[in-house]
Amino acid sequence: MSQRFSASLSTVFDIHWNSFPIMIGPLILNLFDQENIHNLPRNLLDVCCGTGYLGKFFLESGFTVTGIDLSEEAIRLAKLKTKSSGSPAHWIVGDASNFNTLQKYGIATSTFDSLNYLEDVKALTNCIGCISSHLVDNGLFVCDLFTAMGMRTLNSISIDEREDSLTIIRGFYNQNDAYAFLSFSGFISNSTDSYTRFGQVLKLSVYKIEAIKNILEEHDFKDIRYYKISSKELIQIEDPESLERVVITASKDKSRNSSLSQSAKP
Ligand SMILES: C[S@@+](CC[C@H](N)C(=O)[O-])C[C@H]1O[C@@H](n2cnc3c(N)ncnc32)[C@H](O)[C@@H]1O
Numbered sequence: 001m002s003q004r005f006s007a008s009l010s011t012v013f014d015i016h017w018n019s020f021p022i023m024i025g026p027l028i029l030n031l032f033d034q035e036n037i038h039n040l041p042r043n044l045l046d047v048c049c050g051t052g053y054l055g056k057f058f059l060e061s062g063f064t065v066t067g068i069d070l071s072e073e074a075i076r077l078a079k080l081k082t083k084s085s086g087s088p089a090h091w092i093v094g095d096a097s098n099f100n101t102l103q104k105y106g107i108a109t110s111t112f113d114s115l116n117y118l119e120d121v122k123a124l125t126n127c128i129g130c131i132s133s134h135l136v137d138n139g140l141f142v143c144d145l146f147t148a149m150g151m152r153t154l155n156s157i158s159i160d161e162r163e164d165s166l167t168i169i170r171g172f173y174n175q176n177d178a179y180a181f182l183s184f185s186g187f188i189s190n191s192t193d194s195y196t197r198f199g200q201v202l203k204l205s206v207y208k209i210e211a212i213k214n215i216l217e218e219h220d221f222k223d224i225r226y227y228k229i230s231s232k233e234l235i236q237i238e239d240p241e242s243l244e245r246v247v248i249t250a251s252k253d254k255s256r257n258s259s260l261s262q263s264a265k266p
Contacts (some may be wrong), residue, residue: 003117005050007073008188008198012167014051014077016160020112021050024247025057027234028142031227031249032107038138040106045134047096047127048114052078055089065089066101097126104136110143113245116204124207125215132219137254141221142247144229150244151180151206164189178206209240212248221250 005013032040044058049067051074059065064087069075071093078091092101096110097118108131118124131141146154154171167186174180185199213224227234227247240246 003119003202004070005074005202006071006198006200008196009184009200010051010071010074010077011188012165012184012186012198014074016162016165016167018051018053021053022057023231024111024144024229025054027229027232028054028107028109028111029058029061031142031234032140035140035249035251036106040139041104041136043103043105043107045101045103045105045108045131047108047110047131048117049078049091050074050112050114052081052089052091054109054111055091056082056085059085059087059089063087063107066092066103066105068092068094068096068099068101070095097123097130099130101134103134105134105139106136107140107142108135109141113144113146113204115143116146116206117202118205119203120205121207121211121215124205124212125219128215128219128221132221132252135252137252139252141216141250141252144245144247145207145212146204147209147241147243147246148175148178148206149241151175151204153244154180154182154204160186173206180204180206209246209248216248216250220253222253223249223251225249 043064046055046067049055049069055065055067059082067078075091075093082089151173155173156171158169160167165188170183172181181201181203183201187195187197189195216224226237226240228237228243234247
């Protein structure tokens with residue numbers, strides 16, 4: 001099952017559900033600047049970049065940016081958003097579990113529970129492998145995910161009613177098999193008197209945080225840390241499963257070799 005967000009869902013995220021990437025951008029940048037004792041290059045790889053809010057913030061903060069997403073509409077909106085943002089961004093339609101941009105980056109991100117939308121642990125493992133091989137030595141990886149605790153909050157129905165759209169979100173969490181379904185359906189305005197109906201069901205994978213830690217370590221990451229999100233900063237914590245949403249950071253271990261193709265530019 002493809003987890004690409006449809007054009008309508010990408011549009012709804014772009015217009016109405018953008019507060020998360022807008023909020024977390026400065027928190028990630030602060031963390032990068034605090035941790036940047038190795039003088040890492042200011043270039044960002046944003047995996048499952050959506051419609052480019054995080055990338056736009058980093059571009060405007062002096063980074064070069066590459067974003068990858070399966071959704072053509074999300075990439076179109078990201079390009080539109082960053083047309084006049086200073087340095088050029090590279091927005092690529094591609095799969096988070098199988099990509100090679102032929103570049104290396106100082107920081108890689110995957111925000112707003114994007115990794116939960118990967119098919120399964122195998123897809124997550126491939127994605128972490130790709131990210132690892134695209135980071136410079138000591139490069140920082142930052143992602144946030146729903147934990148099993150967070151998935152329980154998805155067992156509900158909510159309605160998001162706006163002037164230009166109506167979205168009904170139904171959630172179902174299957175605790176035994178470690179996945180959840182989110183169904184998004186509704187209407188979005190095309191013009192003053194015309195609406196398009198949309199509907200999409202997405203599967204979310206629930207990973208044990210310990211399993212993610214193991215995958216990171218197997219792919220040359222070290223210094224794995226967990227954070228909770230407060231309005232002003234990321235606060236380091238020890239027990240990630242106690243949160244509904246956890247931010248995970250890890251550094252690329254320079255003592256291990258990466259597998260990015262020989263033709264990749266350093
Ligand atoms: C919840 S949105 C988050 C977007 C963005 N990271 C943000 O913070 O706003 C998840 C995004 O992941 C993308 N996605 C899902 N599976 C993907 C995959 N296998 N490869 C690349 N993108 C994927 C979807 O198209 C969608 O744009």
